[in-house]
Amino acid sequence: MGRVRRMPRQADIARVAGVSQATVSVVLGGNRTGVRLSEQTRLRVLEAAERLGYVPDPVAKRLASSRNNLLGLYTFTPAFPVDVADSYYPILAGVEAEAAALGKDLIMFTASSAVPDRIRRTRLADGCLFLGRHVPVDGIADLLAAGFPIVYIGRRTELGGRIPHVGADYVSASAEVITRLARAGHTRVRYLREPDDAPSSGDRERGVRAAAADVGASLVVTRTDGPDLDAASVRRWLADGVTALVVEETDTGAVFHATWRALGEAGISVPGDVSLAVLGRPPEGTPGPVISGFEVPRRALGRAAVRLLASLVEPGAGEPSLHRLLTCPPVVGETIATVA
Amino acid sequence: MGRVRRMPRQADIARVAGVSQATVSVVLGGNRTGVRLSEQTRLRVLEAAERLGYVPDPVAKRLASSRNNLLGLYTFTPAFPVDVADSYYPILAGVEAEAAALGKDLIMFTASSAVPDRIRRTRLADGCLFLGRHVPVDGIADLLAAGFPIVYIGRRTELGGRIPHVGADYVSASAEVITRLARAGHTRVRYLREPDDAPSSGDRERGVRAAAADVGASLVVTRTDGPDLDAASVRRWLADGVTALVVEETDTGAVFHATWRALGEAGISVPGDVSLAVLGRPPEGTPGPVISGFEVPRRALGRAAVRLLASLVEPGAGEPSLHRLLTCPPVVGETIATVA
DNA sequence: TCAATGGAGTAATACGTATTAGTACGGTCG
DNA sequence: CGACCGTACTAATACGTATTACTCCATTGA
Numbered sequence: 140m141g142r143v144r145r146m147p148r149q150a151d152i153a154r155v156a157g158v159s160q161a162t163v164s165v166v167l168g169g170n171r172t173g174v175r176l177s178e179q180t181r182l183r184v185l186e187a188a189e190r191l192g193y194v195p196d197p198v199a200k201r202l203a204s205s206r207n208n209l210l211g212l213y214t215f216t217p218a219f220p221v222d223v224a225d226s227y228y229p230i231l232a233g234v235e236a237e238a239a240a241l242g243k244d245l246i247m248f249t250a251s252s253a254v255p256d257r258i259r260r261t262r263l264a265d266g267c268l269f270l271g272r273h274v275p276v277d278g279i280a281d282l283l284a285a286g287f288p289i290v291y292i293g294r295r296t297e298l299g300g301r302i303p304h305v306g307a308d309y310v311s312a313s314a315e316v317i318t319r320l321a322r323a324g325h326t327r328v329r330y331l332r333e334p335d336d337a338p339s340s341g342d343r344e345r346g347v348r349a350a351a352a353d354v355g356a357s358l359v360v361t362r363t364d365g366p367d368l369d370a371a372s373v374r375r376w377l378a379d380g381v382t383a384l385v386v387e388e389t390d391t392g393a394v395f396h397a398t399w400r401a402l403g404e405a406g407i408s409v410p411g412d413v414s415l416a417v418l419g420r421p422p423e424g425t426p427g428p429v430i431s432g433f434e435v436p437r438r439a440l441g442r443a444a445v446r447l448l449a450s451l452v453e454p455g456a457g458e459p460s461l462h463r464l465l466t467c468p469p470v471v472g473e474t475i476a477t478v479a
Numbered sequence: 480m481g482r483v484r485r486m487p488r489q490a491d492i493a494r495v496a497g498v499s500q501a502t503v504s505v506v507l508g509g510n511r512t513g514v515r516l517s518e519q520t521r522l523r524v525l526e527a528a529e530r531l532g533y534v535p536d537p538v539a540k541r542l543a544s545s546r547n548n549l550l551g552l553y554t555f556t557p558a559f560p561v562d563v564a565d566s567y568y569p570i571l572a573g574v575e576a577e578a579a580a581l582g583k584d585l586i587m588f589t590a591s592s593a594v595p596d597r598i599r600r601t602r603l604a605d606g607c608l609f610l611g612r613h614v615p616v617d618g619i620a621d622l623l624a625a626g627f628p629i630v631y632i633g634r635r636t637e638l639g640g641r642i643p644h645v646g647a648d649y650v651s652a653s654a655e656v657i658t659r660l661a662r663a664g665h666t667r668v669r670y671l672r673e674p675d676d677a678p679s680s681g682d683r684e685r686g687v688r689a690a691a692a693d694v695g696a697s698l699v700v701t702r703t704d705g706p707d708l709d710a711a712s713v714r715r716w717l718a719d720g721v722t723a724l725v726v727e728e729t730d731t732g733a734v735f736h737a738t739w740r741a742l743g744e745a746g747i748s749v750p751g752d753v754s755l756a757v758l759g760r761p762p763e764g765t766p767g768p769v770i771s772g773f774e775v776p777r778r779a780l781g782r783a784a785v786r787l788l789a790s791l792v793e794p795g796a797g798e799p800s801l802h803r804l805l806t807c808p809p810v811v812g813e814t815i816a817t818v819a
Numbered sequence: 820t821c822a823a824t825g826g827a828g829t830a831a832t833a834c835g836t837a838t839t840a841g842t843a844c845g846g847t848c849g
Numbered sequence: 850c851g852a853c854c855g856t857a858c859t860a861a862t863a864c865g866t867a868t869t870a871c872t873c874c875a876t877t878g879a
Contacts, residue, residue, distance in 0.1 A: 146602070146625050148865055159829050164867055172868065175827050192621060194599035198541045199865035202834050207538075209586075209603075217579065219572035232559035239557065239589050244600060246549075246586040249579050259534040260584065262486070263549075281532070285486050488835055499859050504837055512838065515857050539835035542864050824877075833868085842859075848852090 147191040156180075156187040163188070167195070201263075210243045210448060211267030213258065215250045226390055226437065227270060230292060233441025234268060241449055250275075258282070261289075266452040268292060268444055272337045272390075274302070288451035292444045294338045294464065303451065303461040305444040309339055312433040312467035313346030313418050314353075316385060319431070319469070321354035324478040325383040325414055329376050331394055332387040334362045343387055343418045365397035370405035373398075377413060382478055388419025388432070395421050410476035420470065431472030436465050487531040496520075496527040503528070507535070541603075550583045550788060551607030553598065555590040558610075566730055566777065567610060570632060573781025574608060581789055590615075598622070601629075606792040608632060608784055612677045612730075614642070628791035632784045634678045634804065643791065643801040645784040649679055649758070652773040652807035653686030654693075656725060656756050659771070659809070661694035664818040665723040665754060669716050671734050672727040674702045683727055683758045705737035710745035713738075717753060722818050728759025728772070735761050750816035760810065771812030776805050 149163040156163070158180060165174045166184040201207040212218065218231055238245050246264050250271075258278035261267040266288030269279075274297045282289055283301060294306030320328060330347055333340050344360065351358040359381075376384070386395050395417060402409060409415045409428070417432035443463060450459045489503040496503070498520060505514045506524040541547040552558065558571055578585050586604050590611075598618035601607040606628030609619070614637045622629055623641060634646030660668060670687055673680050684700065691698040699721075716724075726735050735757060742749060749755045749768070757772035783803060790799045 150865080160866080161829055161831090161868085162827090164865095165828085168867070174869090175825085177827065180827080194602075196865055197600055197603040198538055198547075199834090200867085201538045202542050202836095202864085203866040203868085204834085217572070217575055219568065219575045228559065232557070235557055235559045235587070235589065244586060244588055244603075246584060247575070248584055249575070260537055262534075263537040263584075490835080500836080501838085501859055501861090502857090504835095505858090508837070514839095515855085517857065520857080536835055539864090540837085542834090542866095543836040543838085544864085820879100822878090824875105826873105826875085828872090830871075831869090834866090836864090838861100838863080840859105840861085842857105844856085844858105845854105846856100847854080849850105 152187045156183045209264040211261040211264035213248045213269045215271030229437035230441040233438035237442040237445035266448045290448040305463045308464040309342035310346035313343040314350035317350035326356045329381045330360045330385045365393040368397040368401045373401045373405045383414040392422030410474045415474040428473040431475045433467040492527045496523045549604040551601040551604035553588045555611035569777035570781040573778035577782040577785035606788045630788040645803045648804040649682035650686035653683040654690035657690035666696045669721045670700045670725045705733040708737040708741045713741045713745045723754040732762030750814045755814040768813040771815045773807040
């Protein structure tokens with residue numbers, strides 16, 4: 140009674156039903172290969188399996204057939220970060236929801252500098268999502284070369300653009316923000332962005348520059364990660380004739396926070412004295428007016444990435460496009476004023 | 480160049496190094512079984528492995544050795560719920576942090592009514608955590624019988640208490656709240672709890688009842704899930720001489736929300752007109768004063784559960800205790816007034 | 820009566836690694 | 850000079866399932 144009972148396997152079913160293990164495998168596999176089987180045998184096998192409470196061993200299944208219904212999720216920071224407002228959160232929620240909808244399980248890998256080969260462990264899954272600003276080029280290249288299906292969440296240009304990804308169309312969305320400002324009469328704009336060179340930053344800048352050129356607005360770009368932004372800087376910009384600030388959205392919200400604080404300290408009212416737009420949304424829980432900008436469809440990103448990965452794992456049904464950009468719906472907000 | 484290159488396996492290394500696959504396995508496994516090997520052979524094998532970029536196949540490894548460095552996490556609701564304030568969140572963060580610290584990967588299973596046998600898939604991992612109010616008794620019993628290591632997060636009484644778990648000591652913490660109220664002079668207490676019968680609810684009630692009996696306080700228990708709570712109920716209680724309300728904390732915070740709303744509608748001030756304590760913490764983001772109660776050490780729960788599971792997976796080092804309760808630190812708060 | 824046909828199921832093998840029993844060989848000792 | 854021993858490996862097998870080529874048997878047709 141107290142003994143450890145092994146889980147039943149196909150061989151046990153075979154013994155009970157008086158057939159071979161191969162027959163059991165065929166029956167339970169739905170006989171997709173067209174082996175001749177009598178209905179009675181089929182039923183006997185099914186009944187025995189039922190009685191023994193058989194459940195296939197996923198490991199063996201995977202070893203034998205190279206398919207597992209398992210999708211990997213590789214993150215470079217903890218997937219459950221301590222600060223709940225983390226911007227990855229909705230993406231992960233989307234990933235999980237879609238994976239559940241497709242009947243796939245999710246296996247999570249967190250990068251660890253202590254274990255450099257961690258990335259290869261992803262091969263336990265049928266395919267793997269990658270989430271994070273960073274790209275470990277060597278590891279990814281190996282996986283790609285081995286034909287292992289991967290999908291990056293976020294646009295990626297590394298490895299000659301051969302990395303499948305699902306990203307947000309920051310270029311268009313950022314351009315639209317500038318256009319919106321121009322329509323409101325803003326032609327002198329200060330643009331604050333991260334020093335970091337990630338595609339998501341670069342895309343925003345390209346969109347901003349292109350639109351500024353298009354509408355004939357003057358644009359000055361400042362690279363900052365926040366701390367050096369103070370009331371004096373902001374006052375100087377306004378003195379120079381700037382009427383609108385455009386701030387990049389980042390993981391941490393550092394740049395936005397710094398800007399908002401500097402504006403407060405300088406006693407500058409928004410949008411009374413200056414208009415403000417975020418290339419995205421301000422960090423969760425920021426008090427004050429609804430900031431103008433655009434929505435990053437994070438949840439949809441997660442879902443779309445899972446769908447793409449699933450289609451890569453499941454061959455056939457035509458080669459899906461390996462790159463996909465989702466549009467970011469504009470947020471009107473209350474921080475863009477019309478100027479003469 | 481574009482060809483799909485297979486990952487190298489031990490057999491490939493063996494060919495290159497001029498030895499057998501078995502030898503490769505022994506060398507790469509650190510020769511823990513004490514096979515005699517010459518140093519030169521060892522180096523040749525290691526060098527070949529290095530040159531070929533060998534990485535062990537985790538699936539085969541698991542099949543052969545029944546150990547995988549993989550811990551399962553089974554949840555009955557999505558692990559990344561849409562409402563970020565979810566109370567499971569810190570638990571999951573703790574689970575992930577500790578798993579990462581131990582070098583284990585995490586595989587997530589979300590219960591799905593569509594796939595009833597989902598629970599057995601947990602066997603892909605070396606062991607599995609369960610998180611949720613619900614216990615699928617049959618599935619769990621099977622896993623236990625098969626000797627599969629599992630740990631519930633939250634105290635569990637099902638199956639004769641044989642389910643290993645890590646929980647919070649709600650009994651003591653709840654008792655302490657009543658004691659605190661009594662010390663402040665409150666002897667007529669109304670206790671609001673969920674209709675649902677989960678151990679976490681029952682434990683709180685036992686603690687509350689025991690302490691009330693101990694200090695000689697009169698106690699009336701109301702089971703509610705919120706909607707039927709209105710201003711009139713609250714007024715009636717006060718009219719009956721009640722000076723303190725004690726509210727159970729739940730996943731959704733429904734009972735607390737309803738109580739808080741009813742108090743507001745009735746124009747009753749806290750703690751001026753009535754004292755209020757939560758058996759836990761109110762939902763994240765609730766405005767108003769700091770509610771008295773206790774902290775549920777969720778993050779620590781997650782960590783402790785992972786540690787227990789890891790010790791179950793890793794046999795030896797003595798049998799660990801299968802049940803563990805963490806203490807809940809009291810939160811003084813501002814909602815308990817002293818009465819004459 | 821023999822070949823051809825078709826139905827029912829199985830033997831064999833692959834997947835990649837871990838483990839254990841065993842082999843081959845050279846040297847030493849009595 | 851054979852028994853014995855230590856060294857350095859390897860053959861064989863297990864893990865549990867999927868796949869495919871094959872066998873065996875009963876009919877049918879000429």
